[in-house]
Amino acid sequence: MKSIVTKLIAILMLPSMLLLASCDDDNPVNPEPNPPEEIPAVYEDLPGELISQDETWSNDTTLTGPRFVLPGVTLTVEEGVEVSFTYHNQNNDEVGTIITLPGDATNFDEPRASGRLVAVGTADNPIIFTAEQKEVASWGGIILAGEASNNVPGGLGEIEGLDQAVQYGADIGGGESFNDQDDSGRLSYVRIEYSGYSIADGSELQALTLYSVGSETQLDHISIYQSVDDGVELFGGTVDIKYLVIKGAQDDTFDYDQGWTGRGQFWVGVQTEGTRSNSGFENDGCDDQADCDGGNGPTAPQIYNATIYGNDVANGEDIRGLRLREGIEGEYKNIIIANFGKEIIAPIVVDEDGTEANIGSSLTFGGNISYNNANDGSSLSYYSDLGLQNMDPQFVDAAGFNFALESDSPALTSGVAPPVDDFFDQVEYSGAFGTEDWTQEGSWVRWSD
Numbered sequence: 001m002k003s004i005v006t007k008l009i010a011i012l013m014l015p016s017m018l019l020l021a022s023c024d025d026d027n028p029v030n031p032e033p034n035p036p037e038e039i040p041a042v043y044e045d046l047p048g049e050l051i052s053q054d055e056t057w058s059n060d061t062t063l064t065g066p067r068f069v070l071p072g073v074t075l076t077v078e079e080g081v082e083v084s085f086t087y088h089n090q091n092n093d094e095v096g097t098i099i100t101l102p103g104d105a106t107n108f109d110e111p112r113a114s115g116r117l118v119a120v121g122t123a124d125n126p127i128i129f130t131a132e133q134k135e136v137a138s139w140g141g142i143i144l145a146g147e148a149s150n151n152v153p154g155g156l157g158e159i160e161g162l163d164q165a166v167q168y169g170a171d172i173g174g175g176e177s178f179n180d181q182d183d184s185g186r187l188s189y190v191r192i193e194y195s196g197y198s199i200a201d202g203s204e205l206q207a208l209t210l211y212s213v214g215s216e217t218q219l220d221h222i223s224i225y226q227s228v229d230d231g232v233e234l235f236g237g238t239v240d241i242k243y244l245v246i247k248g249a250q251d252d253t254f255d256y257d258q259g260w261t262g263r264g265q266f267w268v269g270v271q272t273e274g275t276r277s278n279s280g281f282e283n284d285g286c287d288d289q290a291d292c293d294g295g296n297g298p299t300a301p302q303i304y305n306a307t308i309y310g311n312d313v314a315n316g317e318d319i320r321g322l323r324l325r326e327g328i329e330g331e332y333k334n335i336i337i338a339n340f341g342k343e344i345i346a347p348i349v350v351d352e353d354g355t356e357a358n359i360g361s362s363l364t365f366g367g368n369i370s371y372n373n374a375n376d377g378s379s380l381s382y383y384s385d386l387g388l389q390n391m392d393p394q395f396v397d398a399a400g401f402n403f404a405l406e407s408d409s410p411a412l413t414s415g416v417a418p419p420v421d422d423f424f425d426q427v428e429y430s431g432a433f434g435t436e437d438w439t440q441e442g443s444w445v446r447w448s449d
Contacts (some may be wrong), residue, residue, distance in 0.1 A: 040107035043070060047093050047164060051075050051115075062086060062132055066097040066140070071104040072112030074185065080125040084132045085139035088197070092163050095197050096139035097205065098129070099159075100184050102147050102168050102212070114146045114214075116185035123189055123221070123442025131194040134449075136250070137228035140205040141195040146182035148214035150236025151259035151286050151296035157212070157235060161197060161205035168211035169236065172296075180238045182214025189221045189444045196228030196250075204229040207249070213239040215262070223247075223439075225446040230255040230282075231269065238262050240423055243438065245445050247401075248272035253308065257284035257326070259292075260299050263423050267306040268403060268432045268439065270447075279320045280308035280337065285328035285355065292327065300329035300362070304418045307403045307432040310340035310373075319344045321373070325351035329362035334415040336393050336403075336431035338371040346377035348386045359385045366416040367430050369393055389414060393431060401447040404437040405429060 039052055048066030056076040062084045069075045075098070077083065085096025100115035121127040131138030143159060145168040150157060155172035158165055170176040187208075198204040207227040210219075215238040224231045224246045231246035234256035240263040246253050253269035269280050285298030292298050308321050321337030321344065337347040347370040350356045355363070359382050366387035370376050376390050377383055394409035396402045405411050411430045418424035427434065439445040 039070070040104075042107055043068070043101075046166075048097075048099075057081055057083065060084075063096060065094045066099060069098070069100040069115035069117060070112075071101055071115050072108065074116040074118055075100075077117070077119040077127050079121045079127065082128040082130060084130050086132050087138050088140075095205070096131075097141060097143060099143040099162075099166070100145060101166070102145050103179070103182070114182055114184050116183060117142070117144065117187070118185045119187050119190050121189035121444065123444050126189045126191050126223075126442070126444035128191045128193065129195075130191075134194055136194050136226045136248075137196045138194050140197045141207045141209060141227070142187075142192060143205070143209045143211065144184040144213050144217065145211040146184045146213045146217070146237065147179040148182045148212045148237045148239070149178040149180055149259060149261065149296060150212050151288070151292050151298065152236065153288050153291045155296075157258065159211060160209075170212075178212075180214050181216045182212070182237075183216035184210075184213050184239075186218040187220075187222055188218065189442075191223040191225065191444060191446055192227075193225045193446065195224075195226075198229065206230040206233050206251075206255075207246075208232045210234045210237055210239060213237040215239060219244075221444060223445040224249070226272075232256075234258075234260045234262070236260055240264065242266055242423070244268070245439055246270070247447055252279045252282040254281045254306075255283070256301070257287070257299055259286065259296055260301055261297070263302045263304075264306070265304045265418065265424055266432045266438070267303070268309075269306070270309045270401065271311040279323045280310070281322040281324070281332075282320075283322070283324050283328050285324075285326040287326065289327065298327045298329050302331045302419065302424075303333070303335070304331070304424060305334045305415070305427060305430070305432050307336045307338070309338050309398065309403065310344065312339050312341045312372075320349045321347040321370075323349050323351070324363070325353055325355050327353075327355050327358065329358055331364050332368070333365060333387065333418070334367040334427075334430045336369045336371065336411065337373065338369075338393065338395075339398070340373045342374060344374050346375050346380055347373055347388060348377060349380075350382065356382055367414055369411055369414065369430050387416070396437065402437045402440070403431065404433040404435055405431065407435055
C-alpha cells in the first residue's frame with residue numbers, strides 16, 4: 001500500500017476551489033451520521049467535490065463537475081439510478097467525472113485502501129451514467145485508479161485528461177510494492193453514455209478508464225454508448241472484464257497498454273458510420289523496453305470471444321481490426337472481425353517493431369474469423385499464425401445489432417477452448433455470442449438514440 005499523494009497535488013495547475021453540485025431536489029446522498037474526518041491537505045485543493053465518507057446515491061440526480069472518491073471511501077449507486085452531468089462549456093473545472101483514488105498509507109491516521117465505486121444494477125433496471133444534454137463529449141466519464149501492477153518506469157503513472165497531477169500505481173523505485181488484488185469497486189449492469197473530453201492532444205478522457213486496477217475489482221455487463229475518444233482504456237492492472245458492449249467510440253474501441261495482464265470474454269465493439277473510428281483493438285506492450293526487461297513485463301491479456309463490427313466506410317484513417325505492437329504478449333482467440341468493407345489494412349496487424357517475433361510463443365491466436373473486410377490479411381507473412389478463417393459467421397441480424405449466430409453457422413464450432421479457470425465460460429464458438437443474443441436481455445444495452 002502506498003501514499004497516492006506524497007507527490008500528488010504539490011503542483012496543481014488550477015486555482016484551488018471546490019465546485020458545488022447542482023443536484024435535483026431529491027439529492028440522494030445519505031446524511032452523515034458523524035462529523036467527517038479531517039481531509040488531509042494533499043487532497044484539499046483537488047478542483048472538484050471530495051467524497052470523504054461512504055455515500056449512497058438512491059435517486060436520480062444531476063451533477064456538475066468532478067467527484068473524487070478518497071482512499072478508504074465507497075461511493076454506492078443503487079439499482080436503477082440515473083446520474084446525469086451538466087454540460088461543461090469547455091471549462092476544464094466543470095467536466096463531470098467520477099474518479100476513485102488509489103490507496104494511501106501516509107496521509108490518514110491509518111493506511112487506507114483505494115477508493116471504490118459500487119454500482120450494481122440489473123438487466124431490467126441498470127444504472128446509467130449520462131449527460132444532461134445527451135450529446136457526445138458532454139461529460140468526462142468514469143475513472144478508477146488503483147495500485148496494481150504496471151510497466152511505467154518507477155511504477156507511478158499520471159492520469160490523463162486532468163489538469164492536476166493525480167497518480168496511480170506504486171512507487172516501486174522508492175521501495176513500495178504493487179497490490180495486484182487492489183479493489184476499486186464493482187460495476188455491473190451499468191450504462192455509460194455521451195462521454196469523453198480532451199484537455200490537450202494525447203490527454204483525453206474516455207467513457208471508462210482503468211488505471212492499475214486490481215483483480216478484486218469486479219467489472220461485468222457494462223454498456224458504453226457514444227464516446228468521443230476510446231470506449232475503454234486500461235493502463236496496466238490485473239482486473240478482468242466480462243460482457244462488455246461498446247457502440248460508437250470515435251477513436252479505438254478497446255485500448256490498453258502499460259502492462260495490463262487481466263482477462264476478457266464476451267466483448268462486442270460496433271463502430272459508428274460517419275465517425276473517425278480507428279481500430280477495434282489498439283494494444284501496446286511496453287513503452288519503455290528497459291523497464292519491461294527490469295521485471296514488470298509487457299501487456300499480456302487473455303482475450304476470448306469478441307465481435308468487432310466496422311462501420312464499412314472509408315475515412316482516411318489507419319484502420320485495423322486488431323493492432324498489436326510494442327512487444328505485446330497474450331492470447332487473442334475466438335474473435336470475429338467483420339464489416340470493415342471499405343478500408344482496412346488487415347483484420348489483425350502485428351507491428352514490425354519486434355512484436356512479430358512473439359507470434360506463436362508469447363503471443364498466440366486461434367479460432368478467429370474475418371468476414372466482409374476490404375483486406376483479409378492473407379498477404380501478411382505471418383498470416384498462417386493468426387488463426388484466421390475467412391467465412392460468413394451468419395449473424396442473425398447485424399443491421400439490427402443482433403450478432404448472435406444462426407443455428408447452422410460454421411462459427412458455432414470454430415472456436416478454441418478457453419482456459420479452464422474461475423473466469424472463462426467454456427464455449428466452442430467464435431465471437432461474443434452463440435445462438436442467443438445476451439444484449440437483448442433487459443434494457444442495460446443501448447444501441448441507438
